Amino acid sequence: MDIRFQQAPSSDWRANTVIVFGFKDEQLLDHIPALADAVPWITITPARHDFRGEKNQVVVMYGHPDIPLPRCIAVGLGERAKFTLETLRHAVATAMQKCRELKVDTCAVPLEVFKDMEPKDTVLVEETVLAMLLSLYTYDELKTTQDEPAHSPRWAALLSTEENFPDAIHAAARRGEAAAIGVMATRNLVNGPANIVTPSHLVETAEAMGRKYGFAVRAINGPDLAAMGMGAFESVFKGAEEQAKLLVMEYAPKGTEKDAPIVFVGKGVTFDTGGISLKPSASMHEMKCDMAGAGAVIGLFEALGNSDIQRRVVGIAPCTENMPDGRATRPGDVVKTLSGKTVEVINTDAEGRLILCDALTWAQQEYSPAALIDLATLTGACVVALGTEVAAVFATDETLSKQIQDTGVRVGDKFWPMPLWDMFFEPLKSEVADMMNVGGREGGAINAALFLKQFINEGVRWAHLDIAGPAYKSKKSPLAVPGGTGFAVRTMLEIVRNGISE
Ligand code: BES
Ligand code: ZN
Ligand code: ZN
Numbered sequence: 001m002d003i004r005f006q007q008a009p010s011s012d013w014r015a016n017t018v019i020v021f022g023f024k025d026e027q028l029l030d031h032i033p034a035l036a037d038a039v040p041w042i043t044i045t046p047a048r049h050d051f052r053g054e055k056n057q058v059v060v061m062y063g064h065p066d067i068p069l070p071r072c073i074a075v076g077l078g079e080r081a082k083f084t085l086e087t088l089r090h091a092v093a094t095a096m097q098k099c100r101e102l103k104v105d106t107c108a109v110p111l112e113v114f115k116d117m118e119p120k121d122t123v124l125v126e127e128t129v130l131a132m133l134l135s136l137y138t139y140d141e142l143k144t145t146q147d148e149p150a151h152s153p154r155w156a157a158l159l160s161t162e163e164n165f166p167d168a169i170h171a172a173a174r175r176g177e178a179a180a181i182g183v184m185a186t187r188n189l190v191n192g193p194a195n196i197v198t199p200s201h202l203v204e205t206a207e208a209m210g211r212k213y214g215f216a217v218r219a220i221n222g223p224d225l226a227a228m229g230m231g232a233f234e235s236v237f238k239g240a241e242e243q244a245k246l247l248v249m250e251y252a253p254k255g256t257e258k259d260a261p262i263v264f265v266g267k268g269v270t271f272d273t274g275g276i277s278l279k280p281s282a283s284m285h286e287m288k289c290d291m292a293g294a295g296a297v298i299g300l301f302e303a304l305g306n307s308d309i310q311r312r313v314v315g316i317a318p319c320t321e322n323m324p325d326g327r328a329t330r331p332g333d334v335v336k337t338l339s340g341k342t343v344e345v346i347n348t349d350a351e352g353r354l355i356l357c358d359a360l361t362w363a364q365q366e367y368s369p370a371a372l373i374d375l376a377t378l379t380g381a382c383v384v385a386l387g388t389e390v391a392a393v394f395a396t397d398e399t400l401s402k403q404i405q406d407t408g409v410r411v412g413d414k415f416w417p418m419p420l421w422d423m424f425f426e427p428l429k430s431e432v433a434d435m436m437n438v439g440g441r442e443g444g445a446i447n448a449a450l451f452l453k454q455f456i457n458e459g460v461r462w463a464h465l466d467i468a469g470p471a472y473k474s475k476k477s478p479l480a481v482p483g484g485t486g487f488a489v490r491t492m493l494e495i496v497r498n499g500i501s502e
Contacts, residue, residue: 002156011038015106016070019074038159042061058076059073077091088128128176129173183490185295185486189484194288194321199244207219232358233355237355240321246359253310264314273321275324278349292484300313330348334433338358339455371397374452376464376465377471378464379444383469394418394463407494427440445466
């Protein structure tokens with residue numbers, strides 16, 4: 001669906017359906033006088049009286065089919081005092097589902113609907129465009145016998161009566177679109193099955209983006225990683241036939257090349273069987289989602305490619321399968337990490353921390369990050385602790401942690417802080433090596449974070465995001481069909497846009 005702009009006297013607005021939003025116990029038309037000009041029939045249609053503005057209430061109103069704006073979908077926002085951006089995103093999603101159901105050909109939102117709302121209209125436009133695109137997302141590239149593909153309107157327009165369509169609104173709409181494109185790129189990668197989305201596929205996807213948008217992409221292959229000393233990463237990819245890769249992307253617009261970059265590191269386990277510590281089979285198919293961290297970092301770069309952000313960003317993704325095999329790592333094996341520290345691999349299913357520790361060490365050797373942020377579907381324990389809506393943030397830096405939480409709340413990614421106290425390293429102490437890769441079951445998400453912390457140099461501003469819960473959902477939500485959600489893409493994008501807080 002294209003996003004368009006119409007700037008004309010309201011009598012010249014054209015679309016098959018106009019979408020409006022209204023608060024509870026308020027007159028729908030009070031805040032949008034131009035709408036009554038554009039669609040005079042709306043002032044007399046009896047259906048208007050059905051609209052009470054309750055949250056996500058939908059009323060469809062019809063004028064004569066031959067007039068330029070023959071249909072109006074009104075969606076309720078609930079009480080004005082309780083309005084949040086999440087309310088708006090859900091209302092937009094509700095409107096788009098109605099458009100899908102009614103097979104609406106073209107739709108439009110008058111900018112006037114945002115006039116008397118808080119926050120300002122640019123923010124609301126950005127969220128509206130994003131929610132329109134995300135709520136129509138489906139993953140059906142692999143279906144060949146669908147009766148009917150899901151319908152989407154051909155375009156959605158923003159309607160303005162101003163002489164010049166405000167530049168700030170244009171830019172806001174493009175920001176929403178860029179973010180949605182990034183989120184959808186991540187969803188496609190997470191939803192793609194592991195026989196298609198291999199480490200090589202992740203690299204090829206990133207390379208295609210690099211060519212399209214003009215940023216640098218490279219990849220280091222498994223044998224070279226082993227030769228470089230990444231013994232922990234190697235211990236995971238040893239059992240896999242698929243070639244492991246360390247994917248490295250660098251976005252550095254002119255003039256920023258020498259800046260300290262923000263570095264994101266995403267876990268890219270394209271399938272996690274557990275290795276020799278094999279997982280039970282019941283939900284194993286869902287472990288195609290174990291590359292959602294890498295997928296989010298790649299999605300971020302897709303969004304950056306569609307933006308005019310002037311900041312240096314590096315994206316790193318250790319990518320491999322975790323497979324049982326004659327060459328696979330045995331529980332009890334001791335491996336040497338790139339940092340020189342040794343790890344006793346007690347459980348080969350705790351593989352994420354093994355690939356991440358080497359990637360994090362390498363990131364600090366190669367770059368001097370302004371901030372180092374890793375994202376990983378790291379532990380089931382985190383899902384037990386926080387559920388499927390919320391990710392954990394562990395950080396060596398309060399300001400960074402707070403920035404991630406605050407940004408996340410605004411864009412719809414919920415993060416909650418967890419401790420990085422040293423006492424959580426106790427259960428990881430090994431008799432034969434510097435540490436084990438697992439502690440007990442208790443505090444599992446925190447133990448994993450403490451494991452990673454052993455590889456972070458003093459003074460580095462580091463945050464670890466355990467996204468195992470919200471990265472992949474088996475139930476549908478207003479903005480997402482079941483499957484990959486694209487969680488954290490928007491948070492990263494906004495952090496890059498605003499820069500790391502001092
Ligand atoms: N990829 C899993 C974690 C996971 C669980 C992601 C559920 C998404 C949904 C990870 O590699 C893993 O298997 N972790 C183990 C660690 C344990 C062996 C210490 C876990 O959480 O059970
Ligand atoms: Zn695992
Ligand atoms: Zn895993």
